[in-house]
Amino acid sequence: MNRPIPRESIRRSWERCAQQGLDMADTAMDGGLRRSALNLRLEEKSRLIAYAHPLIEHLHQSLARTSSLIVLTDESATVLRTLGDPGIVARAEEIALFPGAVWSEERMGTNAIGLALNEGQAAAVIEDEHYLLRHRFLRGIACPIPMPDNDGGILGVLGIISDGDLSIPHARALVQNAVDLIETRLVETHPHALCQIRIAPSQEALATPLEGILVVDEEGRVAALNRRARQFSGACHGRAIDEALHLSPQEKQRLLKSAADRPVCLVNTRRQTFWSRLTQPPAFLIPEAAAVETSQDDDTALPLVRLDTGDSRMKAAIQRALRVVDRNIPLMIQGETGSGKEVFAQACHLSSLRSRGPFVAINCAAIPGPLIEAELFGYSEGAFTGARQQGSAGKLREAHGGTLFLDEIGDMPVGLQSVLLRVLETRSVSPLGGGEEIPLDIAIICASHQPLQEKVAEGSFRADLFFRLSGMSLCIPPLRERSDLAALAQRILEQECGGQAPRLTAEALDLLRRHPWPGNIRQLRNVLRLAAAMIDPATPLLRPEHLPAELSEGGTSNGPTTSHHSLRASEVRLVKEAVTRCGGNISAAARELGITRTTLYRKLQQDAEP
Known part of the structure; x- marks a missing residue:
């Protein structure tokens, strides 16, 4: 059999086990680290876990239905993560192969993990080669994960353990490849990398x-x-x-x-x-403990996970985004104005390996067409009349090493779309007015409230750019359709008020649920910010009387069966009322509703539509 290490290493291991007084027939097993100690170890090794996690999942998928367990340990052979088929997981638990257990040679006798650490190279231990009798139904291959900034040091071990007919040469190739990828990511993101x-x-x-x-x-x-x-x-x-x-x-x-x-x-x-x-190295350095978070209420959870407040459509969008956030796949976020597209995009950025790089947002609808090109691509000195004397780097270069968020991408002029397409294809940019091309390292997230497929069909948006930008499309539901309004409103109150956040009464919550929310979450935040200011600190309850008058003066929907036409009519009426209250000041009305001036004008124009 073609083993990755010579038979001599098995003999040496058995000799060490005998010298340490291990009994081959020993059945006593300890329970491993206490939960608190294991949590501390997981936190210490969060960077290793973050990079190993996707490789562990990949190995598991590659070895599906082979009764194999993927095991990650630290340098002391303490198990950090396991993933496998239910059958092998159950059998592994019977021999204390689970997170927190220590599989060093000193404790568990000759085994693949302990031997790989002792030998400093890939190690296979097959059935009767295990020192302890209780392990002799196993076949295992393990490979040390080198410490990239310490020659000869070992950061941990990645292994495959099976109670089936595992092909050791094939498994070794899979494990070595995974270890190489983990090591590469550790090198690329080293904190001292210039x-x-x-x-x-x-x-x-x-x-x-x-x-x-x-x-x-x-x-x-x-x-x-x-x-x-x-x-x-x-x-x-x-x-x-x-x-x-x-x-x-x-x-x-x-x-x-x-x-x-x-x-x-x-x-x-x-x-x-x-x-x-x-x-150049990526602007991000060390990923947060991406493999340790479990709950959106946990402060250590990824920002994307913390956006989940119970709505099933939002949860699905979050789960899809988490799968592609570090895979160089452009993200297209669709949703109404104010529904939280930029917040979602920023959470994607902060949940990615680019989190320490810049997040640069540009609203294509808020900048006059002739100026968008200069804003995006920058310009050299004297490029056009009115240009700054020193020129401008442009948003694309500002986002180098991080994420560029193009909001309302559907409003980008057609002529500029072809220039953006070339930038995305070449990953370089030339400033207006001349100058050499400058390489770019950016992730792209776009958003639009418009159905871009329709704009492609009518010829106002380039099909090739659409397909380049929409590697994955996600839809953020409007606030009126979300099932988590109560939790979302309470979270906004906590963000606005800190530890002294008031609680919504049932009556106040009912008013919030019946409102059509033309400004979506942005408007809800403005409403709750005002309501919180109206509350007597001695009675920390948010009642209907604390809410703006328009929420109780007919600004309600007819429940979940309200037609699209009725909702649109309600939105238009509420927008008109806001403009009237603000004395015709469009900017003030837009701020009150939590929407942009462009969106406000668009909703007013809807009044003339059939």
């Missing part, structure tokens, strides 16, 4: 799993590197970049002066020819 250098023996191997990756700190030293970089160059952590890659001063300058993401061929002092690519 830039990334990618190396490979050929240009074709760049941007593939075969490339080596080094990140350099502000002192010009290697802060972290992956296994491929070590194997190919012999580089070590802590060395200056020219020493690590054996570069002459001239070749070092060629590398550092090369354009970002443009491959360059180098020859080192050992007469090795290799290809290299210099890239």
Whole structure:
């Protein structure tokens, strides 16, 4: 059988077990770490867990119906995560293979996890090779996860344990590939990374799993590197970049002066020819504990998870967004004005690996058409009359390393759409007035209240841009259709009032539920902010009399069966009433309703529609 380590390592392990006094027939098992201690360990290892989590799921899917358990441990062999078919999970629990248990060789005898840690390399232990009799129904393969900023250090172990006919060579390839990907992500997001250098023996191997990756700190030293970089160059952590890659001063300058993401061929002092690519690191550094959160009420939960207040349509949108948030898939958010599209987009950004990068929002409907191009792409000095003397970087460049949110994308002029399409295809931008193209590293999220498919059909929106931007489309339901208004209103009150938030009475909540909310969540927030100011602190209850008069003066819907025409008529009437109260001041009325001036004008125009 083709095993990843020689039989000799099994013999050495058995000898160590015997010297430690382990009894092969021992059936005693401890319960592992206490829950509090395990939670602390999970928090300490949150960065490892965050990057391992999607790979664990992928391995589980690849080994479906093979009775296999995917296991992640830390450097002490303490189990952090397991995922597998129900049958193997149950059998694993019988032998204390669950989160919190310690599967070191000292405690569990010869096993794949403990052996991989002791040997510092991939290890397979098959059935009777296990030291303890109770483990001899298992077949296991495990691979250490290297510590990218500590040569020879081990961060944890990823393994596959099975009680079935697991193919060890196939499983080893799967585990090693997963470990390489985890290590690469740890290197790319190292907190001291100033830039990334990618190396490979050929240009074709760049941007593939075969490339080596080094990140350099502000002192010009290697802060972290992956296994491929070590194997190919012999580089070590802590060395200056020219020493690590054996570069002459001239070749070092060629590398550092090369354009970002443009491959360059180098020859080192050992007469090795290799290809290299210099890239900037992502603006995000360390992901939050993405694998530890469980509840939207938990302060450690991802921002997207915290948006879930009980509505089934919102929950579905959140779950879909979580699946693609770090997969370089453009997101298109559809929904009425004020329904929370920008809040949702910002939560996607803050839940992603770009969370420490900028979130730049631009409302395409709020900027006059001739100015959108300058706002987006920036301009050089003297590009046009009235341009700033020093020029402008533009929103695209401001979003480098983070997320660009294009709100009301349907209002973008057709001529500009083709320019944006080219930027998305080339991932570079040229400022107006000339200048070289500047590489971009951005995630794109768009939003629109308009049915863009209809605009594509009528020719006012480019089909190729639509398909480029809508990698995944999500719909945010309007407030009047949401089932979680009570929880949402209470959360808004808590955000506005802090720990002294009043509670809504049943009567006040009934008024909120009967209102058609033309301004959606934005209007609800304005209403609750005003109501909270009207409350006597001594009686922390929000009653109907604290709410604006328009909520009880006929501004109600006829329940869930209200027709679209009736709702639209109610919205138009409420908008007109707001304009009247504000003495015809459109800006003031828009602020009161929590909508933009453009939206207010559009709703007034609906009055003339059949």
